Every structure is written in C-alpha cells, then in structure tokens.
Amino acid sequence: MAQRQPIVAVLGHVDHGKTSLLDHIRSLGERTMRQASVAARESGGITQHIGATEVPASILNTICGDLVGERFKTSGLLFIDTPGHHSFHTLRRRGGALADIAVVVVDIMEGMRPQTEDSIRTLMEEKTPFVVALNKLDRIHGWESEVNRSFAEGITHQNELVNTLLHEQMMKFIGEIASIGLNAELYTTNREVRSTVSIVPCSAQTGEGIADLLAIVVGLSNTFLSGRLETEEKGRATILEGKDVRGLGRVIDAIVFDGTFNKGDTIAIPTTSGVRTSTVRAMLRPRGMSEMRDAGDRWDDIDCVQAAGGIRISCHIEGDIIPGGTIITIGESDEKEIIEEVGMSGSIDIETRHEGMMIKSDSIGGLEALSMELASADVNIAAAGIGPIVRKDVRKVAAMENPLDRCIACFSTTALDEARKEAEIEDIEIIEADVIYHLIDAIENWREKVGEAIEAAQPSLTMRPARLLILPNHVFRRSQPAVVGVRVLDGMISIGQTLVHRDGRRVGALRSIRSGEEEKTQAHxxxxxxxxxxxxxxxxxxxxxxxxxxxxxxxQARLLIQTGNNVGEDSLEELLRLKRSKKHFWAR
Known part of the structure; x- marks a missing residue:
C-alpha cells in the first residue's frame, strides 16, 4: 500500500509569522534546488499547492539531515498555511483532525495570545503532536543573527546577557503553556518528546533556527506517524472552500488526504441541499511559487493529484458546498456507499433541543467545536447551521419566548445586512467572534446580563396582561429606543415586559415608563x-x-390562572386565545 506524506498545519495568532515562516521554508527549498544537479532538480523541488506547500524528502534531508541524524521516512511534508485562525476547525474530518502534525507559531516577545491558546487546546483535544516555533528570535535585544544558521550553533555565539533575556522569554512561555496543562522544554534538552512539547526558537526573517524546526517536525513524523500514512486508491479530500470563479464556474478548494483524483472522475460532494455528484472538469494548482491568495491568473492545469496535496477542482454543482465536508471519487459499483459516507461527512451531528440558542459557523468543524464548548457551559442549542446568518434564521429565533434563547452565536462567520436589520427589529442578539473562547466569554456575559435583567424585572411573577393604545401624534422618538405616548386600555404594564401585536408579532421590551417628570415601574x-x-x-x-x-x-400566565387574579382579565383571555392558537396546551 502506498504512503502519503504527512500533513502539517501551521497555526498561530495573527501577525506572529505563520506565512512568513512558510515563505522562508520555500526560499530554502529554492536555494537548495539551485545548488543541486540537473537530475536532482528534475526529480522535483518544493511545490506550491492550494493553500499548501509540499517539501520533498530530498530537500528536507539536505536542509536538516545533519540535525535529524536519520533520513526522512516518507516522500516529504505537506505544510498547510491557515491564514485565518478558524481554518484549523475547517481542517477536520469525521474521525479527527486532517493534520497529522502541527507547528504553532508564537511571537517570542508576545508569548501566548488568545488564538495561540485556542489552537493549542484544539490540538490537545484532537491528540495532534505539535512543536512550538518561538518566532522573531532576532527581536531579542543584542541577538547576533546569521542567515539560516541553526539555533543550536547560534546560541553558542551569544553573550551572557542575551542568553539570559532569551531564557526569560522562554520561561515565560513555558509558564503560560503549563497553565493549560502542558509541559514544554527547549528542544535541545527535551528527552521526553511523547509527553513534553518541544520549543524551537527561530526567525522567519533571517532563517535562523528554521532547519532546527524542520528537523523536529521530521522527528515527530518518524516518532508518531509510523504505519499511519498508508493511502488507498479511492480519492478523498477535505473541502476548504467552495466559490464561483470567472471562467471556471463553481470551484472547490480542497486538501487531498487519501488516494488519487483524476480529471474526468465522478465525485460526490456534500452541499446544504444534500449530496450532489459531478464530473471533475479541471484540476488546478498555482503556477510556480504563487500562493493561492495571490495566484491571479497564474494556474497550471493538471490531470492527476495524489495524497497529500492541495487542489482546486472545477465542476458543475448546485447548492452551497459545505466546508469541512469530504469529497470522494465514485467507482462503478460503490456509488450508494460513497454517497452515504459523503452525506455523513457533511451532516450536522449536534444535539439540539426544543429550547436554546442558534449557532452558525463557516464549517462543520467550527460548529462541532462551538457546540462542545457550549455543552460544557450548560448552554442548550436549538438550531445549528453553516454559513452566514440569513433572515430566515432570525425569524426562527424570534419565535423563542425565553429571553436567554433569543440569540444567534456566530463562529468565524457573520450576518447578512438584511438579517442584521431584522434582528434589530426583533430584538435578537447576534454575537460574533473568530476565537472560540472569546465567543464563549461573550455568550456567557450576555446571558448573565439578560439573567440580571430578568431578575430585576421580578415582579415578573406579579406581571399582569395588558392592552394599550399607541396615541396618535405622540411619537417622541422613532427608534433606539422608540419613545411614544400610550393609553393603558386594560390590565397593567411593567418595566421589562414584552409588547406584542394582537397577532403575536413581537415589538420589543418596555425599557421605561414616565408620567410627566415621574419615572414609574408600572402603569394601570x-x-x-x-x-x-x-x-x-x-x-x-x-x-x-x-x-x-x-x-x-x-x-406567569399559568400562575395568574391558578390564583384567579382578575387584573387585566380581558387582556389575559385575548392573550390565551393567541398563544393557544399556536400551541394548544400553552399555560394549561
């Protein structure tokens, strides 16, 4: 059985140097190939894929063979740059992470940041081996840099003060990573690689320590991945993104993690409308060393791609493609089984309840990660979906009666303008974040605030039904909040009470009541x-x-019925008819 190269995800906080690190690895590969013989060059250098960089074993052995002390056991490494933090959640497939190994890039001067912690926690959950690249070594005051030198050699050329400053920054980070339950140690002294994370100080700017980093990644691969990289003939790929491109139509950017894809293959694709099949019309890679985001029109048409590799597939497909789902090639006799497997990869396997909030994300992996965190925080989920918030989502949440459920949480996605306007009208809270722990904190803060408001409004169990008329020519403010004059026709209104139309459409909550200059809590x-x-x-x-x-x-309605309180009796009867027309046993 053939072996694929390991997939290495490069993760980290914004501006800590993920892409710069890969840029330097590519530059090292180009320099190595220029120095090689024609025959060696023809055997293949570093190849740029869709969102990925393939580094052959021959180049790895040349760059870091002396440091590793052993030859690399597979054909190379496929590095995946994750330009957005959330991309790592997209790089998941049913059964675990797509990446076999990860490099977490950390600014040596800034240390642990929210996206760093989020990435490391996710790696811990997925049991993915990783190394920390403590980047920007050249920013240590007084550090004497030398281009592309190994860290092991470079440290011997520094004075005592510089070594002390470096030690302080490393110990600071070791303390930070210990706070989330991990041991870490400088790679030169780490003898327990299975239980202790290796730290490699390096500089993407000068290249110092990059060879050391590659050596550790090679070592992790040889240690942890033996026997785990066999591939089958059938092609399987994880979807990064689906979009329309002029001249190509619908394209899918994906990482092939198993088997082979050929032009003309029939493939099964998960969409929000179910599994769809299509023929691979074309497959493309960025030309030369272009990044996918910068390739423009510079693409090469290829006939075949084998795992592991990044690819852009052109095909005819209807419906919204699901990031994080799996594409699989279909053979002559296995279409039913493949469609079932693809359908499972694109299904939202999240426990939902009758009551709870709605969650949205840009991928299956993002939704699953958010649902797990909310479950840990004892927050119920009533609905979950992929993609931006649309008006239909807002209308669904607007039907929720519990104020704590009137919320949509967005992880690495956003709301369409029309949905945002509808949410404002319906008084639906939209909470957005690209860092999952920021999102959880924001949700908990909002729930606490709403809970306090509910508690403050308790006279809530002494609230009464009411009917009121909006007086003509008494609009003092049209919105944010609307301030109007009213006459209470029946019953009693209280601060915190929700006002609705007689057909049940929600207007909003009563923020204040004023009679002349007097602030009131109720009006009769x-x-x-x-x-x-x-x-x-x-x-x-x-x-x-x-x-x-x-x-x-x-x-509240059930309590009033039980106590026989007759304040607002007519209004209560009307409210009961309205509610029971939609839910027969309401307040019975």
Whole structure:
C-alpha cells in the first residue's frame, strides 16, 4: 500500500509569522534546488499547492539531515498555511483532525495570545503532536543573527546577557503553556518528546533556527506517524472552500488526504441541499511559487493529484458546498456507499433541543467545536447551521419566548445586512467572534446580563396582561429606543415586559415608563404615559394607533390562572386565545 506524506498545519495568532515562516521554508527549498544537479532538480523541488506547500524528502534531508541524524521516512511534508485562525476547525474530518502534525507559531516577545491558546487546546483535544516555533528570535535585544544558521550553533555565539533575556522569554512561555496543562522544554534538552512539547526558537526573517524546526517536525513524523500514512486508491479530500470563479464556474478548494483524483472522475460532494455528484472538469494548482491568495491568473492545469496535496477542482454543482465536508471519487459499483459516507461527512451531528440558542459557523468543524464548548457551559442549542446568518434564521429565533434563547452565536462567520436589520427589529442578539473562547466569554456575559435583567424585572411573577393604545401624534422618538405616548386600555404594564401585536408579532421590551417628570415601574388601566420600547421602530414594527398586548411567559400566565387574579382579565383571555392558537396546551 502506498504512503502519503504527512500533513502539517501551521497555526498561530495573527501577525506572529505563520506565512512568513512558510515563505522562508520555500526560499530554502529554492536555494537548495539551485545548488543541486540537473537530475536532482528534475526529480522535483518544493511545490506550491492550494493553500499548501509540499517539501520533498530530498530537500528536507539536505536542509536538516545533519540535525535529524536519520533520513526522512516518507516522500516529504505537506505544510498547510491557515491564514485565518478558524481554518484549523475547517481542517477536520469525521474521525479527527486532517493534520497529522502541527507547528504553532508564537511571537517570542508576545508569548501566548488568545488564538495561540485556542489552537493549542484544539490540538490537545484532537491528540495532534505539535512543536512550538518561538518566532522573531532576532527581536531579542543584542541577538547576533546569521542567515539560516541553526539555533543550536547560534546560541553558542551569544553573550551572557542575551542568553539570559532569551531564557526569560522562554520561561515565560513555558509558564503560560503549563497553565493549560502542558509541559514544554527547549528542544535541545527535551528527552521526553511523547509527553513534553518541544520549543524551537527561530526567525522567519533571517532563517535562523528554521532547519532546527524542520528537523523536529521530521522527528515527530518518524516518532508518531509510523504505519499511519498508508493511502488507498479511492480519492478523498477535505473541502476548504467552495466559490464561483470567472471562467471556471463553481470551484472547490480542497486538501487531498487519501488516494488519487483524476480529471474526468465522478465525485460526490456534500452541499446544504444534500449530496450532489459531478464530473471533475479541471484540476488546478498555482503556477510556480504563487500562493493561492495571490495566484491571479497564474494556474497550471493538471490531470492527476495524489495524497497529500492541495487542489482546486472545477465542476458543475448546485447548492452551497459545505466546508469541512469530504469529497470522494465514485467507482462503478460503490456509488450508494460513497454517497452515504459523503452525506455523513457533511451532516450536522449536534444535539439540539426544543429550547436554546442558534449557532452558525463557516464549517462543520467550527460548529462541532462551538457546540462542545457550549455543552460544557450548560448552554442548550436549538438550531445549528453553516454559513452566514440569513433572515430566515432570525425569524426562527424570534419565535423563542425565553429571553436567554433569543440569540444567534456566530463562529468565524457573520450576518447578512438584511438579517442584521431584522434582528434589530426583533430584538435578537447576534454575537460574533473568530476565537472560540472569546465567543464563549461573550455568550456567557450576555446571558448573565439578560439573567440580571430578568431578575430585576421580578415582579415578573406579579406581571399582569395588558392592552394599550399607541396615541396618535405622540411619537417622541422613532427608534433606539422608540419613545411614544400610550393609553393603558386594560390590565397593567411593567418595566421589562414584552409588547406584542394582537397577532403575536413581537415589538420589543418596555425599557421605561414616565408620567410627566415621574419615572414609574408600572402603569394601570386608564393611565396615559410615555414609554420607551427597546427594538421598537415606529413605522417599521409598529405604528401610531396600533393596539398592543403586554406579553406574559407561560409560567406567569399559568400562575395568574391558578390564583384567579382578575387584573387585566380581558387582556389575559385575548392573550390565551393567541398563544393557544399556536400551541394548544400553552399555560394549561
């Protein structure tokens, strides 16, 4: 059985030097090939793939063979640059991470940052071996740099003060990584590579320590991946992105992790509309050393790609392609099984409940990661989806009665403008972040704030139903919040109470009640007062002379029915008819 090269993900915080590190590795490869014989050059140098860089074993052995002390056991390494932090969550497939090994790039002067911690925690969960590249070594004050020198040699040329400064920065990082449950040590003294993370000080700017880093990656591969890199004939690839490109139509950027893809193959593709099949019309790679993001029109058409490799596939496909799903080639007799496997790869396997918040992400992996974190925080999920928030999502969440469920959390995606406007009208909270722990913190902070507001409004169990009229010519402010004059026709309104139309459409929550110069917490039948309505927009979700109802939760309504309280009796009857027309056993 053939062996593929290991897939190495390069991760880290923004501006810590991930792409610069890969740029330097490519430059080392180019220099090595220029120095090689014609025959050696023809055997292949570093190849740029879609979002990936393939470094052959011959170049690895030339660059770092002396440091490794052994020959590399596979055909090379495939490095994947993750320009967006969230990309690592996309680089997952059913059953674990797509990457076999990872390099976590850390600015030696800044140390652990939120995206660093997020990346390391994800690697720990996936049990992916990794090395820390402590980058920007040249920023240590007084460090005497030499281009492309090994760190092991470079450290011997520094004075005592510089060595002390370097030691301090390393110990600071070792303390930070220990706080999340890991041991780390400078690679030159690390004798327990299976239990202790190796740290390699380096500089993507000067190349110092890059050979050491490659040597450690090769060592990790030889130590951890023996017997785990066999490939089958059938092609399998993880989707990074699907998009439309002028001249090519629909294209899929993907990482091939198993088998072979050929032009003309029939493939199964997961989409939001189900599994679709298509023929590979073309496969492309960026020409020369171009990055995918900078390739422009410089692409080479290829007939075949083998694992592991990055590729752009042109095919005719309808529906939104699911990032993180798997593409598989279809043979003559296995179409049913393959379609089932692809469908599973694109399915959202997340436990949802009748009540809870909605979550959205840009990929399957992102959704799964977010759902696991929310489960740990005891937050229920009612719905989950891939892609940006659309208006339909907002309308679905607007039907939730519990204020703690009126929220959509977005991990590495966003909301369309029309959905954002609808959310403002419906008083739906949208929380967005590209770092998963930032998102969890924001959700918990919002839930705490809403919980406090609910508690502050308790007289909530003494709230009463109400019917009120928006008085004509009494609009004092149209939105944010809307401030209008009203007459309470029946019952009693209270601060914190939600106002709805008589058909159930939500207007917003009562922020304040004022009679003349006096602030009030309640207003009763016959009172004429000015009220402020959060999320209310005059002319959009309510108008002058509308009649609105003061809403109740099911628990509040049930308590009023049980106690026989007759304040707002007519309003309660109307509210019960409205609620029970949609949910027969409401408050029974």
């Amino acid at each position: 039948q016959g009172d004429e007062v000015a009220i402020a309505i959060d999320a209310g927009v005059v002319g959009r979700n309510f108008d002058e002379e509308d009649t609105l109802l003061g809403d109740l939760t099911e628990e």
